[in-house]
Amino acid sequence: MARLVMKFGGTSVANVERIRNVARHVKREIEAGHQVAVVVSAMSGKTNELVAWCRETAVLHDAREYDAIVASGEQVTSGLLAIALQEMGIPARSWQGWQLPISTDDAHGSARILDVNGEEIVRRFENGNEVAVIAGFQGINLPSGRITTLGRGGSDTSAVAVAAGIKADRCDIYTDVDGVYTTDPRIVPKARRLDKVAFEEMLEMASLGAKVLQVRSVELAMVHKVRTFVRSSFTDPDAPELRVNGDPPGTLICDEEEIVESEVVTGIAFARDEAQVSIRHVPDKPGIAAGVFVPLAEANINVDMIVQNISAEGFTDITFTVPTADFERAKAALADAQDSIGFKTIEGATDVVKISIIGIGMRSHAGVAAKAFKALSERGINIRAISTSEIKISVLIDAAYTELAVRTLHSVYGLDA
Amino acid sequence: MARLVMKFGGTSVANVERIRNVARHVKREIEAGHQVAVVVSAMSGKTNELVAWCRETAVLHDAREYDAIVASGEQVTSGLLAIALQEMGIPARSWQGWQLPISTDDAHGSARILDVNGEEIVRRFENGNEVAVIAGFQGINLPSGRITTLGRGGSDTSAVAVAAGIKADRCDIYTDVDGVYTTDPRIVPKARRLDKVAFEEMLEMASLGAKVLQVRSVELAMVHKVRTFVRSSFTDPDAPELRVNGDPPGTLICDEEEIVESEVVTGIAFARDEAQVSIRHVPDKPGIAAGVFVPLAEANINVDMIVQNISAEGFTDITFTVPTADFERAKAALADAQDSIGFKTIEGATDVVKISIIGIGMRSHAGVAAKAFKALSERGINIRAISTSEIKISVLIDAAYTELAVRTLHSVYGLDA
Numbered sequence: 001m002a003r004l005v006m007k008f009g010g011t012s013v014a015n016v017e018r019i020r021n022v023a024r025h026v027k028r029e030i031e032a033g034h035q036v037a038v039v040v041s042a043m044s045g046k047t048n049e050l051v052a053w054c055r056e057t058a059v060l061h062d063a064r065e066y067d068a069i070v071a072s073g074e075q076v077t078s079g080l081l082a083i084a085l086q087e088m089g090i091p092a093r094s095w096q097g098w099q100l101p102i103s104t105d106d107a108h109g110s111a112r113i114l115d116v117n118g119e120e121i122v123r124r125f126e127n128g129n130e131v132a133v134i135a136g137f138q139g140i141n142l143p144s145g146r147i148t149t150l151g152r153g154g155s156d157t158s159a160v161a162v163a164a165g166i167k168a169d170r171c172d173i174y175t176d177v178d179g180v181y182t183t184d185p186r187i188v189p190k191a192r193r194l195d196k197v198a199f200e201e202m203l204e205m206a207s208l209g210a211k212v213l214q215v216r217s218v219e220l221a222m223v224h225k226v227r228t229f230v231r232s233s234f235t236d237p238d239a240p241e242l243r244v245n246g247d248p249p250g251t252l253i254c255d256e257e258e259i260v261e262s263e264v265v266t267g268i269a270f271a272r273d274e275a276q277v278s279i280r281h282v283p284d285k286p287g288i289a290a291g292v293f294v295p296l297a298e299a300n301i302n303v304d305m306i307v308q309n310i311s312a313e314g315f316t317d318i319t320f321t322v323p324t325a326d327f328e329r330a331k332a333a334l335a336d337a338q339d340s341i342g343f344k345t346i347e348g349a350t351d352v353v354k355i356s357i358i359g360i361g362m363r364s365h366a367g368v369a370a371k372a373f374k375a376l377s378e379r380g381i382n383i384r385a386i387s388t389s390e391i392k393i394s395v396l397i398d399a400a401y402t403e404l405a406v407r408t409l410h411s412v413y414g415l416d417a
Numbered sequence: 418m419a420r421l422v423m424k425f426g427g428t429s430v431a432n433v434e435r436i437r438n439v440a441r442h443v444k445r446e447i448e449a450g451h452q453v454a455v456v457v458s459a460m461s462g463k464t465n466e467l468v469a470w471c472r473e474t475a476v477l478h479d480a481r482e483y484d485a486i487v488a489s490g491e492q493v494t495s496g497l498l499a500i501a502l503q504e505m506g507i508p509a510r511s512w513q514g515w516q517l518p519i520s521t522d523d524a525h526g527s528a529r530i531l532d533v534n535g536e537e538i539v540r541r542f543e544n545g546n547e548v549a550v551i552a553g554f555q556g557i558n559l560p561s562g563r564i565t566t567l568g569r570g571g572s573d574t575s576a577v578a579v580a581a582g583i584k585a586d587r588c589d590i591y592t593d594v595d596g597v598y599t600t601d602p603r604i605v606p607k608a609r610r611l612d613k614v615a616f617e618e619m620l621e622m623a624s625l626g627a628k629v630l631q632v633r634s635v636e637l638a639m640v641h642k643v644r645t646f647v648r649s650s651f652t653d654p655d656a657p658e659l660r661v662n663g664d665p666p667g668t669l670i671c672d673e674e675e676i677v678e679s680e681v682v683t684g685i686a687f688a689r690d691e692a693q694v695s696i697r698h699v700p701d702k703p704g705i706a707a708g709v710f711v712p713l714a715e716a717n718i719n720v721d722m723i724v725q726n727i728s729a730e731g732f733t734d735i736t737f738t739v740p741t742a743d744f745e746r747a748k749a750a751l752a753d754a755q756d757s758i759g760f761k762t763i764e765g766a767t768d769v770v771k772i773s774i775i776g777i778g779m780r781s782h783a784g785v786a787a788k789a790f791k792a793l794s795e796r797g798i799n800i801r802a803i804s805t806s807e808i809k810i811s812v813l814i815d816a817a818y819t820e821l822a823v824r825t826l827h828s829v830y831g832l833d834a
Contacts, residue, residue, distance in 0.1 A: 053493070053497055061503070071492075075486065076489050080486060083478045086478070093479075094485050
């Protein structure tokens with residue numbers, strides 16, 4: 001007997017027929033003797049419809065009202081799934097965020113979960129094994145008593161938080177892919193599904209554009225050590241391979257201690273939506289980095305890679321990346337501060353891609369970066385900037401070389417199937 | 418300065434454009450210096466869509482889940498109206514039933530309101546005159562903490578209960594008609610709009626098929642003496658006639674003491690969806706009425722008119738009406754009990770109509786009934802059954818004579834415009 005959280009996204013609950021299919025997935029786990037809490041999103045398209053009504057009513061609208069409106073989508077699917085389960089003879093009830101409660105801060109529209117009270121859910125597990133069907137994406141801010149939402153993709157975060165709140169053995173994220181791959185299979189047909197990924201690795205992959213899971217859900221899973229399992233919702237719920245003991249097909253995101261043999265490199269991720277900004281000939285004196293990045297922070301622009309070389313003759317160059325959507329605003333914010341920073345020119349490019357090599361194993365292996373630089377160089381790919389962390393090497397290159405670079409690195413690190 | 422509740426139904430909030438129109442109605446009252454709580458229904462069609470999903474998921478479904486699902490419709494419109502008001506510069510916020518709370522019993526799907534806590538609404542009236550936008554039709558059952566709904570048309574009841582809870586001076590029900598008429602204007606073109614109707618009269622009219630207001634909302638208004646005003650939501654919110662002092666066009670439903678000169682007869686109502694059942698040759702002994710009506714109650718069939726004549730030779734006939742939809746079930750229930758009741762035959766008819774003459778004034782006037790019987794007789798209309806109350810005379814006649822009878826009575830009692 002295990003305690004599970006099962007999370008289903010919008011396409012999995014898009015209509016009553018699919019909701020019934022979700023109920024069959026739940027039934028399989030109940031029949032295997034497990035305790036189950038389900039977290040659901042709104043029917044696909046519903047949240048967009050509700051958001052559009054808010055915008056039509058007022059372009060700038062009260063985020064508290066927005067939250068009350070959009071949270072209604074999950075209210076509907078949680079109720080319908082509870083009915084579908086009951087129809088199959090499985091005791092079940094729906095829970096809205098305010099009913100448990102799932103308490104959050106007051107950052108309406110992108111609230112953070114502070115606590116999930118799972119007491120009543122657990123009591124009902126012990127007392128008749130009632131399935132808890134929880135509306136994802138939403139919570140309540142106490143003491144204002146108003147409905148909050150977690151922002152797009154927030155149902156993943158709800159699921160992990162519920163798993164932590166009820167001390168679940170595993171959090172199963174059912175999605176439209178069957179796991180986490182070594183890289184995007186659309187670019188590298190030889191990409192392999194990973195059986196296990198460490199939290200830290202997944203965090204890098206999620207934040208680097210592998211859109212399987214919301215970043216915050218991975219952070220939360222790491223903090224609370226919630227074993228999170230990414231699997232497909234489109235397989236037949238009654239398929240024999242889903243009835244095996246142990247872990248069914250998919251990718252388990254877990255503590256690195258659970259991964260017996262770490263690969264040096266686990267995956268190759270890439271992000272196309274970053275732009276490069278370089279400011280040239282900056283006087284190299286204390287406080288100059290602050291002089292550059294405070295104006296960007298005040299303009300609410302996220303800066304990612306930052307590269308600063310040692311100076312030559314008292315001047316240096318600083319290169320960094322920003323989301324492509326913020327490129328023009330970033331240049332404008334810097335131009336406004338040109339006098340105080342004292343740089344000579346701003347250069348930039350939007351036709352760039354950031355490619356990252358990720359692997360917990362590289363902490364204990366030398367020469368990982370050198371191997372990448374050599375391989376790219378042999379293919380004539382110029383590296384614009386480099387930044388590294390303990391478990392990641394990122395290079396910024398021309399976007400035209402994206403596929404070639406990803407395939408080359410995938411092969412060089414022995415990831416091809 | 419007055420304290421108002423304004424209620425808008427589904428067609429008035431069917432899309433963002435109409436919600437904006439509702440906001441203009443509210444703005445007019447705010448500009449006149451009033452305090453306003455608004456009660457809204459779901460967008461027209463939304464509740465039906467949600468109900469259909471419940472039925473598609475399971476024909477017999479948990480009423481608690483049904484309530485959570487269908488209550489989401491009002492959650493959306495309350496939020497959107499709050500945004501629309503804010504966009505016009507009017508402080509406003511939405512309130513769900515569980516937030517105030519509006520507490521109800523646990524009869525999910527047709528719950529009764531037990532209490533409306535209006536403290537916070539009133540505090541916010543005094544402190545910045547914030548408009549309260551309240552989701553109609555819904556409440557919360559305490560202590561189960563689950564969402565309840567009041568049944569179809571429940572938003573009228575919500576509005577009256579909120580008016581009682583905040584001690585409003587008036588409850589304005591905006592609807593697709595501009596008031597209460599002496600009878601249905603589609604049948605009698607000379608029907609007049611009434612300026613005022615007593616609660617008791619409106620109760621009879623509402624229960625007799627004049628579908629302007631839900632019966633329970635009128636009961637509640639009578640108990641709490643909530644002055645309730647029926648008016649059109651389709652007039653231009655900025656029309657000069659709506660900016661008069663005192664009561665704008667519409668019908669006020671109020672205590673009879675507020676009606677200076679009561680007419681003897683206020684209106685003629687009719688109900689087509691009743692069927693007549695007669696059981697013949699029943700032994701006239703104590704307990705025989707119970708013998709007839711207990712089986713019907715057990716079958717959950719509402720009985721309306723009941724007529725029993727004095728007996729002849731120890732036997733009597735009993736005639737009553739039931740909803741046409743329950744006609745066959747009523748006959749079957751009685752047939753099952755034929756041995757214990759001891760009647761000889763069951764007769765019945767569905768092509769009948771109940772016509773009622775309603776007026777508080779008839780309490781102090783003699784001859785009101787006689788006038789009706791004479792007029793109908795002169796037109797050759799046969800009366801199948803008669804029942805009377807203090808303020809109502811009902812006759813059951815063949816449905817073919819409906820229009821003729823209504824027009825005749827409307828004219829006889831001086832109601833023609």
